[in-house]
Amino acid sequence: xxxILEIKYIGEWLFAGNLGHFATILSMVAALFxxxxxxxxxxxxxxxxxLSRSWQKLGRIGFGVHAFSVIAIVLTLFYLILxxxxxxxxxxxxSSVSLPVHYMISCxxxxxxxxxxxxxxxxxxxGLVLIRTARLWENRVMTTVSLLQIxxxxxxxxxxxxxxxxxxxxxxxxxxxxxxxxxxxxANYLDFLTDGRGLNPLLQNYWMVIHPPTLxxxxxxxxxxxxxxxxxxxxxxxxxxxxxxxxxxxxxGGVLGIGILMGGAWAYEALSFGGFWAxxxxxxASFVPWLTLxxxxxxxxxxxxTGHALKATNFLLALTFMLVLxxxxxxxxxxxxxxxxxxxxxxGMSGQLLAFMLAFLFLSAGLLAYGWKSMPAPPKEEATDxxxxxMFVGSLVLLLAAALIxxxxxxxxxxxxxxxKVTITEPVAHYNRYMVWFATVVATLTAIIxxxxxxxxxxxxxxxxxxxxxxxxxxxxxxxxxxLQITHFAYGIMLFxxxxxxxxxxxxxxAVLSGRVRVAGGSITHIGFGLLLLGALISAGKQExxxxxxxxxxxxxxxxxxxKRENILLYKDRPIQMGPYxxxxxxxxxxxxxxxxxxxxxxxxxxxxKPTEVFTLYPNAxxxxxxxxxxxxxxxxxxxxxxxxxxxxxxxxxxxxESEQLKEIELAPGDTAITGGSFIILKxxxxxxxxxxxxPMRDDIAxxxxxxxxxxxxxxxxxxxxxxxxNNAEFGVDAEVEAMNMTIKFDKIFPDKGKIxxxxxxxxxxxxxxxxxxxxxxxxxxxxxGCFIMAIGFFISAAQRLRQLKPQGKKTSxxxxxxxxxxxxxxAFRDKLD
Amino acid sequence: MKKSHIAALxxxxxxxxxxxxxxxxxxxxxxxxxxxxxxxxxFQVVGVLSADKEQYYNPEEDANRFTFFMKDETNEERKVVxxxxxxxxxxxxxxxxLTGKMKGNEFHATKILLKCPxxxxxxxxxxxxxxxxxxxxTVN
Numbered sequence: 011x012x013x014i015l016e017i018k019y020i021g022e023w024l025f026a027g028n029l030g031h032f033a034t035i036l037s038m039v040a041a042l043f044x045x046x047x048x049x050x051x052x053x054x055x056x057x058x059x060x061l062s063r064s065w066q067k068l069g070r071i072g073f074g075v076h077a078f079s080v081i082a083i084v085l086t087l088f089y090l091i092l093x094x095x096x097x098x099x100x101x102x103x104x105s106s107v108s109l110p111v112h113y114m115i116s117c118x119x120x121x122x123x124x125x126x127x128x129x130x131x132x133x134x135x136x137g138l139v140l141i142r143t144a145r146l147w148e149n150r151v152m153t154t155v156s157l158l159q160i161x162x163x164x165x166x167x168x169x170x171x172x173x174x175x176x177x178x179x180x181x182x183x184x185x186x187x188x189x190x191x192x193x194x195x196x197a198n199y200l201d202f203l204t205d206g207r208g209l210n211p212l213l214q215n216y217w218m219v220i221h222p223p224t225l226x227x228x229x230x231x232x233x234x235x236x237x238x239x240x241x242x243x244x245x246x247x248x249x250x251x252x253x254x255x256x257x258x259x260x261x262x263g264g265v266l267g268i269g270i271l272m273g274g275a276w277a278y279e280a281l282s283f284g285g286f287w288a289x290x291x292x293x294x295a296s297f298v299p300w301l302t303l304x305x306x307x308x309x310x311x312x313x314x315x316t317g318h319a320l321k322a323t324n325f326l327l328a329l330t331f332m333l334v335l336x337x338x339x340x341x342x343x344x345x346x347x348x349x350x351x352x353x354x355x356x357x358g359m360s361g362q363l364l365a366f367m368l369a370f371l372f373l374s375a376g377l378l379a380y381g382w383k384s385m386p387a388p389p390k391e392e393a394t395d396x397x398x399x400x401m402f403v404g405s406l407v408l409l410l411a412a413a414l415i416x417x418x419x420x421x422x423x424x425x426x427x428x429x430x431k432v433t434i435t436e437p438v439a440h441y442n443r444y445m446v447w448f449a450t451v452v453a454t455l456t457a458i459i460x461x462x463x464x465x466x467x468x469x470x471x472x473x474x475x476x477x478x479x480x481x482x483x484x485x486x487x488x489x490x491x492x493x494l495q496i497t498h499f500a501y502g503i504m505l506f507x508x509x510x511x512x513x514x515x516x517x518x519x520x521a522v523l524s525g526r527v528r529v530a531g532g533s534i535t536h537i538g539f540g541l542l543l544l545g546a547l548i549s550a551g552k553q554e555x556x557x558x559x560x561x562x563x564x565x566x567x568x569x570x571x572x573x574k575r576e577n578i579l580l581y582k583d584r585p586i587q588m589g590p591y592x593x594x595x596x597x598x599x600x601x602x603x604x605x606x607x608x609x610x611x612x613x614x615x616x617x618x619x620k621p622t623e624v625f626t627l628y629p630n631a632x633x634x635x636x637x638x639x640x641x642x643x644x645x646x647x648x649x650x651x652x653x654x655x656x657x658x659x660x661x662x663x664x665x666x667x668e669s670e671q672l673k674e675i676e677l678a679p680g681d682t683a684i685t686g687g688s689f690i691i692l693k694x695x696x697x698x699x700x701x702x703x704x705x706p707m708r709d710d711i712a713x714x715x716x717x718x719x720x721x722x723x724x725x726x727x728x729x730x731x732x733x734x735x736x737n738n739a740e741f742g743v744d745a746e747v748e749a750m751n752m753t754i755k756f757d758k759i760f761p762d763k764g765k766i767x768x769x770x771x772x773x774x775x776x777x778x779x780x781x782x783x784x785x786x787x788x789x790x791x792x793x794x795x796g797c798f799i800m801a802i803g804f805f806i807s808a809a810q811r812l813r814q815l816k817p818q819g820k821k822t823s824x825x826x827x828x829x830x831x832x833x834x835x836x837x838a839f840r841d842k843l844d
Numbered sequence: 845m846k847k848s849h850i851a852a853l854x855x856x857x858x859x860x861x862x863x864x865x866x867x868x869x870x871x872x873x874x875x876x877x878x879x880x881x882x883x884x885x886x887f888q889v890v891g892v893l894s895a896d897k898e899q900y901y902n903p904e905e906d907a908n909r910f911t912f913f914m915k916d917e918t919n920e921e922r923k924v925v926x927x928x929x930x931x932x933x934x935x936x937x938x939x940x941x942l943t944g945k946m947k948g949n950e951f952h953a954t955k956i957l958l959k960c961p962x963x964x965x966x967x968x969x970x971x972x973x974x975x976x977x978x979x980x981x982t983v984n
Contacts (some may be wrong), residue, residue: 403851410855431873435886435943435955577929579907659903659929687904722904781907781929 019185021200022097023090030086030181031168037079037130038163044072045156052149052244066149070141073152076159077134083166084131087124087180091117096203099187100124100180106208116213119222122342122359123166123180128223130162132230140234147254150241151234157373158233161366165359176362211632211640217276225273225296228266229334232299234258235306236331239324240374243381252314257811259307259327260531264804266300271542271797280642284654284785285550286793289441291346294419295337301412303330305405312398315464319402320385326405328374333416335367345422397462404455411448415441442550446500449543453507456536457483457514460522475521479514486513494552494788501551508547511540531807538800545793549652556589557784577658580609582778584723585617591653592617595780596626598660604630604642607657607780611646629657629782652787659781671772674757677715678765686772688750689720695759695766699732703743711735715756715766719747731756731768876922879946889942889951891916893935901930914940914951926953934958 047069054062087100091114096102104117104124118124137155144151168179184203185194193199212218238255242248273293274286287293306326309319340346343360392399418441421432434440457479461472487506496502515536523530557578580586580595587593596608606628612621627644643656675683677692684690692715698706699714706712712734719727729745733756745754751773758767874887897913910930915921924942931937937958944953 406851406855410859413859433871433873433888435871435888575908575927577907579903659907661903684905686902779903781903 017195017197019200020198022183023093023095026086026090026095027098027181027183030083030090031179033079033082033086034163034166034168034177034179034181037076037083038160038167040072040076040079041156041159041163044069044076045153045160047072048149048153048156052153055149055245062149069149069152069156073134073137073141073156076156076163077138080127080131080134083127083180084118087118087127088114090181094206096206097183097185097200098180099182099184102184102203102206104206104209106206107204109206109209109214112219113209113214116218116222117209119218119226120210120213121180123178125222125226126162126165127180128226129230130159130166132223132227133159133162133233136230136234140237144254146250147238147241150244151237154237154240155233158370161369164362164366174361175359178359211642212280215276215280215642217272217279221269221272221276224265225269228262228269229296229299229338231258231262231265232303232331232334235262235303235327236374239327240377243324243377243384246381246384248320248386252310253811253815255327256307256310256314257808257815259303259310260804260808260811263300263303263307264801264808266296266303267804268797268801270296270300275794278654278790279645284643284656284783285553285787286790287546287550289437291419291422292341294415295333295340298412298415298419299330299333299337301408301415302326302333305408305412306330308401309405312401312464316392316396316398317386317388318392318398319405320387321382322402322405324378324381324385326409328378329409332367332371332374333412335370336416339363339367340419340423345426393466395462395467397459397464397467400455400459400462404452404459407448407451407455411445411452414444446504449547450500450504450507453504453511453540453543456539457507457510460515460518460533460536475517476514479510479517482517483510483513490548494548496551498551501547504543504547508540508544512537512544515540527806529810531803531805531810533803534806535800535803538796538798538803540796541792542796542800545789545791545796549787549790549793552788554589554786554788555783556591556786557782558588577781577783579722579779579781581722585612586723587617588784589786590615592621593784595778595782597778598780601630604632605660606630607660607782609644609655609780609782611653627653627655629655631657631660647791649791650789652790654785654787655782657780657782661779673770673772674767675770676760676763676765676767678763681765683768683770685770687722688752688772690754690768690770691718691720692716692766693718696730699730699734701730701732701743704732704734707736709736713756713759713766715754715768717745717754717768719750719752721750725749729754733757733759733766875916875918876920876946876951877918879951880949883946883948886943886945889914889916889944891940891942893937893940894921895935897921899930899934903929914942922949922951924951924953926956928954928956931956931958 047065051062051065051069054065056062090098090101091105092111094101094105094107100121100123101117104120105114109117118128133155137152137159140151140155141148163177165177166179167177168182169176185191185199188194193202196202235255235258238251238258242251270293271286273296277288277293278286303326306323306329309323309326312319313323339360343363345360392402418434418437421434425431458476461475463470483506486509487502490496490509491502491505496505515533519525519527519530519533519537523533527534555576557576578586578588580593582595582597585592585594591611591613594610594612596610598605598607600606607630608626608628610624610626613623614621625646627646629644630642632640632642641656641658643654645655646653671686673685675685675690677683677690679692679694682689682691694716696714696716697712699712700706701714704712712732714730714732717729717731719729721727727747727749729747731745731754732743734741740758742756744756746752747754753771753773755769755771756766757769760766871885871887873890876889879885879887879889891914894913894915899910899912901910907929908927910926910928912924912926912934913921914924924944926942926944939958941957942951942953943955943957944951946952
């Protein structure tokens with residue numbers, strides 16, 4: 011070690027790294043300072059206002075310094091990546107010289123340190139917004155936000171405390187990370203460290219530039235409703251609490267929803283599992299908080315209008331943030347290793363993550379217990395025909411769905427704790443089986459609940475109002491069900507439920523709200539949600555693999571056909587029929603680092619027909635030294651369907667030399683044998699063969715095998731090898747199948763078995779082929795449209811609440827129409843219209 | 845709050861009903877021996893590739909059939925028939941997770957999950973002291 015210390019390394023940029031490292035420590039210290047100051051400020055509120063204001067000022071300064079240092083970390087790291095400073099481990103690990111600049115930003119979320127940094131960055135930005143807008147909630151809310159920032163900053167400091175490594179710094183030098191490497195004995199080691207390992211090719215996709223920041227913004231946003239919940243519990247006071255909490259929850263719902271679905275879009279565009287959702291633990295971990303958040307938004311609405319369900323709201327919103335922490339723990343601790351296709355690096359910080367999670371768990375559970383009794387609740391319970399009761403039930407259903415998904419995602423954790431070995435063998439089928447029913451119940455409730463009134467619906471004609479949407483939904487269900495041949499019972503029910511949601515909420519928007527979009531955020535969100543479910547149901551439920559392999563070995567009944575023979579081999583220039591298309595592999599071209607495979611689709615019934623439509627797809631693959639073949643699909647998009655194609659395997663061109671393959675087969679007349687590239691059928695044994703190469707003689711024992719040979723393209727050939735015994739010696743006349751480069755020898759006859767023995771020699775010409783899979787996803791655009799509408803709906807709702815919040819501003823339409831009712835404006839508005 | 849208590853109880857009830865009703869969907873990580881005892885039932889088996897035994901994949905014959913030998917955690921070795929394409933870099937896997945069932949003496953797998961060391965502990969520099977994609981590509 012002493013030797014190394016004496017080496018004076020050449021060419022390192024140490025200043026930037028030191029600056030970055032300093033900024034990580036400063037960000038943590040400043041967050042700590044801010045947390046204490048805001049805590050004191052909140053504590054002094056109402057007791058000593060001037061002292062409180064002083065503390066608040068200190069808190070703001072502390073948080074400002076914190077935000078500034080987080081930005082400094084981000085900029086320093088980006089500067090190092092941009093300049094290819096490979097002496098830094100993070101830069102070496104996640105970037106390379108050839109990486110295009112627009113993907114350099116993706117380096118931030120490939121590594122664990124970078125994704126914590128991103129989270130910290132968003133939370134810092136949100137903190138600045140809260141300081142400006144939260145007013146009387148600022149001190150309490152910012153205490154929680156600063157507290158979170160302490161824990162996030164601790165993930166990045168990378169120093170040893172009492173022998174335990176706290177955090178992992180993105181500014182660690184390669185030579186400090188692995189000092190034992192001989193290369194670091196050289197002062198000029200940077201001359202050799204010329205390139206980085208590069209960015210995971212799967213992340214080199216445009217969705218990966220926008221999906222992680224959006225998702226992390228969604229994750230970061232969940233702390234705001236959480237902070238409001240803790241703030242309310244802390245002082246046991248929920249006055250003026252509902253509106254800001256609701257606005258932040260709605261924004262979170264919209265952003266998190268978009269973030270999750272962008273992940274789906276990325277998976278669909280860039281991954282080859284074929285679909286937008288695979289119930290992978292990582293996907294589940296981001297989806298579950300969204301479910302509880304949506305539940306919390308609805309109970310919060312119920313509370314706002316009736317005073318009911320405050321406890322449920324606080325529980326659900328606190329749970330949402332806890333689930334975000336739990337999902338971080340699941341995906342960052344390496345515990346999911348065996349169950350997920352995502353690769354996780356375990357930085358040995360599981361303990362720290364666990365402490366992080368438990369700290370917030372105790373804090374929120376403690377405050378919930380402390381404030382439980384103080385949460386106001388009306389003495390009278392909800393009426394069974396009230397809107398709030400059914401919203402509460404709907405939220406419970408969402409919570410149940412979240413609980414089940416969490417349970418099924420957590421089996422690796424359960425296994426670790428209890429030493430069990432439980433696993434789910436077919437996750438997609440498993441989750442779909444029950445989520446279909448949850449989707450059905452939630453969608454049905456979404457359709458009906460808007461037509462109920464708060465407090466008590468009574469005989470206000472809900473049934474009549476629901477008549478039209480119910481009939482429309484029924485009609486559409488029958489039409490779509492027949493058109494798409496949806497025969498699965500559960501899918502049929504779900505189809506109705508989703509259409510019901512769309513129809514009922516559209517009806518509500520048009521008939522009840524008279525199409526006023528500004529106040530119809532809820533209805534629009536629900537319409538989007540219904541379309542999303544509808545698109546998911548049809549595109550996933552009726553997806554059709556058209557590359558079904560008809561050649562090959564019969565697998566027997568032990569396996570159902572589905573999912574087992576979905577890859578098809580395409581020889582170059584030999585068209586194969588797939589569904590409505592004739593598909594030809596035309597050739598490949600190298601566009602480093604990818605190889606593009608050109609596949610032509612021609613829509614026609616018979617091979618000789620003139621195609622009605624021709625298009626070419628370029629699924630590509632990258633042979634990556636770290637990850638093997640990375641297939642990147644290519645998709646032909648239509649308004650009503652997508653034709654999705656990816657390469658699953660390719661010919662190994664390095665073995666281009668002609669090789670010979672010998673196979674010996676025994677056949678009885680009528681039997682079929684399989685060789686490397688063909689089926690061989692023994693039609694009959696001809697006892698009187700004749701051929702230019704064989705002239706029968708007296709006392710010969712002779713026979714020929716009349717063979718039919720079918721190649722992979724179902725082309726048929728015949729061959730007739732001859733076998734004869736002359737003067738007690740065996741002879742044979744071999745048959746050649748020139749088109750297939752095949753020789754067949756007739757070796758023996760076994761009269762007792764009634765069989766003959768053939769030797770088949772196949773000479774492989776250098777062949778070029780690809781193995782690919784093609785799937786048609788019908789109506790997947792409905793899903794994307796639904797996502798889009800749903801997100802817009804969330805933001806319309808949030809904007810509407812924001813307008814209501816501004817007391818001295820222009821009166822909004824809802825307020826101006828308030829009649830002298832005792833209920834709050836929005837309720838009165840709806841009630842009046844109903 | 846009585847009504848919401850009832851609703852909550854219903855939810856818990858359906859949760860229990862669900863767990864009982866779907867328990868057959870769950871499986872456990874098992875060995876070949878257990879899978880053999882319950883022939884035809886689906887299991888996940890974790891193991892390592894028997895590198896010395898024959899692997900057979902001829903896409904021109906059948907693109908969806910790949911056979912190899914795997915040793916499970918108890919070191920018991922079985923022939924595995926996988927109904928799909930041979931994963932690239934299969935030989936370099938350090939751990940294999942199979943989903944499937946026993947049929948006779950063979951394990952018929954419908955799903956393979958590979959754990960490649962390069963994916964997870966890729967932090968070591970190569971012997972030359974630096975990482976260069978071109979050199980790594982020729983390893984295969």
